[in-house]
Amino acid sequence: MSNPIYLALDLPRLDAAIALAQKVRQHIGGLKLGLEFFCAHGQHGVHEVAKIGLPIFLDLKLHDIPNTVAAAMQAIHVLEPAIVTVHAAGGRAMMEDAKAAAGENTRVVAVTVLTSLDDADLARMGIADSAHDQALRLADLAQEAGLDGIVCSGHEVAAVHKRWKHGYLVVPGLRPAGNGMDRADQKRTVTPRAARDAGASVLVIGRPISRAEDPVAAARAIEATL
Numbered sequence: 663m664s665n666p667i668y669l670a671l672d673l674p675r676l677d678a679a680i681a682l683a684q685k686v687r688q689h690i691g692g693l694k695l696g697l698e699f700f701c702a703h704g705q706h707g708v709h710e711v712a713k714i715g716l717p718i719f720l721d722l723k724l725h726d727i728p729n730t731v732a733a734a735m736q737a738i739h740v741l742e743p744a745i746v747t748v749h750a751a752g753g754r755a756m757m758e759d760a761k762a763a764a765g766e767n768t769r770v771v772a773v774t775v776l777t778s779l780d781d782a783d784l785a786r787m788g789i790a791d792s793a794h795d796q797a798l799r800l801a802d803l804a805q806e807a808g809l810d811g812i813v814c815s816g817h818e819v820a821a822v823h824k825r826w827k828h829g830y831l832v833v834p835g836l837r838p839a840g841n842g843m844d845r846a847d848q849k850r851t852v853t854p855r856a857a858r859d860a861g862a863s864v865l866v867i868g869r870p871i872s873r874a875e876d877p878v879a880a881a882r883a884i885e886a887t888l
C-alpha cells in the first residue's frame with residue numbers, strides 16, 4: 663500500500679516549501695497545497711512543486727454556483743491534481759458538476775463542517791443540528807452526489823467509514839504520539855496510526871513535520887508507526 667501521508671506545505675515562501683518537500687519526499691506519499699499557497703504562488707507555484715514528482719492535493723475548498731465551480735475545476739485540469747476539495751455546503755448539483763468537470767485521475771472530496779465552527783456558530787446560521795450531525799448529513803450528500811469522499815476529523819472517521827465503506831477519507835489535524843505540540847489539547851488529538859486504523863485513506867500532516875527540529879526524522883518516525 664502506498665504511503666498515505668500528505669505533507670501540508672503551509673509555508674509562505676515557495677523556495678522553502680520546495681526545499682522541505684524535497685528533504686522529506688522519501689517518507690511521504692503526497693503534498694497538500696492550500697488556498698493560501700495557491701493565492702500566493704498560483705499555477706506556477708503548483709507546477710514548481712509538482713516537479714518533485716509526488717501527487718498533489720489542491721485544498722482549494724471550492725464553493726460557488728455549479729457553473730463557476732465546474733469552470734474552476736476545468737481550469738486546474740492542467741495541474742493534474744490527485745485530490746481537490748470542494749465545500750459540501752455548495753449543494754448536490756455543485757458537487758455533481760465539480761466531479762464531472764474533474765480529470766479522471768482526480769479525486770474530488772468534500773469538506774463538511776469546518777472545524778472552526780461549533781454548534782453555536784451553526785445555530786447562528788440557522789442550522790439547528792450539532793456540528794457532528796451536520797457533518798454526517800453533508801457526508802451522505804457528498805456520497806449521493808458521486809464524490810470520491812470527504813475531509814473529516816480523526817474523531818469522525820470511524821463513523822463516516824461505517825456509512826461509506828469505499829469513501830476516500832482525508833483526515834487532517836493529526837498529532838503523533840509523544841510529539842510535544844498541542845500538549846494542552848492532548849485529549850482531543852488523534853495519532854496518524856489511530857486515524858489510519860479507523861479508516862482514513864489520506865493523513866494530512868503539516869506542522870508536526872514542517873516545524874520539527876529535524877523534519878526528515880519526524881516524517882520517518884510517523885511513517886514507521888503506520
Ligand code: C5P
Pocket residue numbers: 670672696777815834835836866867868869870
Ligand atoms: O495542524 P497541521 O499543521 O498538521 O495541519 C495540516 C493541515 O491540515 C493544514 O493545512 C490545516 O489547514 C489543515 N487542517 C484542517 N482541519 C483541521 C486541522 C488542520 O483542514 N481541523
